Amino acid sequence: MPHAHLPRVRIPPHRPACLPLVASLSFPADIVTQPLTERPRVPIITVGLRPHPTSPDAEAPWQGPVGRLLATMFALPEGGAVFEFRLEESRPAQLAIPAPATPGPADELWKHTCFEVFLGVPGEAGYREYNFSPSGQWAIYGFRAWRERIEDYIPAAKPEVLFDQTDDGLVLEARVPAELLPAVPPGSDLQVSLAAVVERKDGMLEYWALRHSAAQPDFHARDTFVLTLATTTQKAA
Template sequence: MLDPVEPEGLITAMLRPHPGGMSRPAVQMEVKLERQGDRLWVRFIVAGDVGAVKWPTDQGGGRADRLWEQTCFEIFVRTADGYREFNLSPSGQWASYGFVGYREGMTEAAEIVDVSPLDLASDMLALEARLDLPASAGKLALSAVIQALNGDRTYWALVHPSDKPDFHHPDSFILDLP
């Protein structure tokens, strides 16, 4: 799945399931990122038994809340005044929130997201998006919620610094912004 040579500026990262999670679909998750001026291009790729994943139905895009209750991809960006959370749904919907501290002061953020139509194959689904970066963007955390057909959710991230899934954990912000 990995390209042998990445173009300059393109970062590829693998997400891992939380070790304390339930049984999960037999999938792997890769994320590609590239900074494009004041925006971030991102591509989440789920490969393997994608038919075992419960995918949200197409909702035509737009801002929406509570996307993490279903299969959803997430990007967290450290900022000078806290951090931003971006939720990207295979439904085409998205959300952006600002926090002033660890899970504190949640507000709707001004940054917007453009979610592209899904790339689908029998053994792969990819969601691509471009999102506005906050002015003082710093380190990133990447994560995903994958819901199985039976409703069980597994939690994926670059790292899992606590015994319970916690995408907001300060030690999750480990990736340098490209």
């Protein structure tokens, strides 16, 4: 495929600095295991997430169990995307990590440690929410507008989730095929928000995102969709 037609990931120049990486992913279907080392050689963006001010230790996050929480977005040549969430310099032994489960859809994953992606089309009120659990379970929801859920929305495909944990961190990677992305005209941007719920062993929840705009955690707030992802996905008729 000519380079000019590759999907691309962009972040506005006034946003926080990002670290470009080169790497790549190959996923076995529906298996939660150690992330693989190869990734597609297409543009990559990495950003640091921040705890909401109401989260425990928000004013001094280095004192808590999460040292750094990084989120990376990979655009795939076939039009899909890979999202990676990584805790570094952390104390995962102090966190409540969901145990492995049969991969597949599940509700209320956000009540425990869970990594989230929100995608919207510019100029449209609707958006999609993607939840990925370290257990290997996932959820995808469609919304007409802010928190107005489309109850009969059925995902057209399924994501693939990988998870690994070390003594001082963890990583979750989710591959989202093009069929699961909101349809946009070719070359148009998707608006993206990346977030995470982190549960401590004592049951307290931390809410992390690239941007927080409300007094209480609200990952659905559209003004937090500050990243952009351009894909080759065609807009539905």
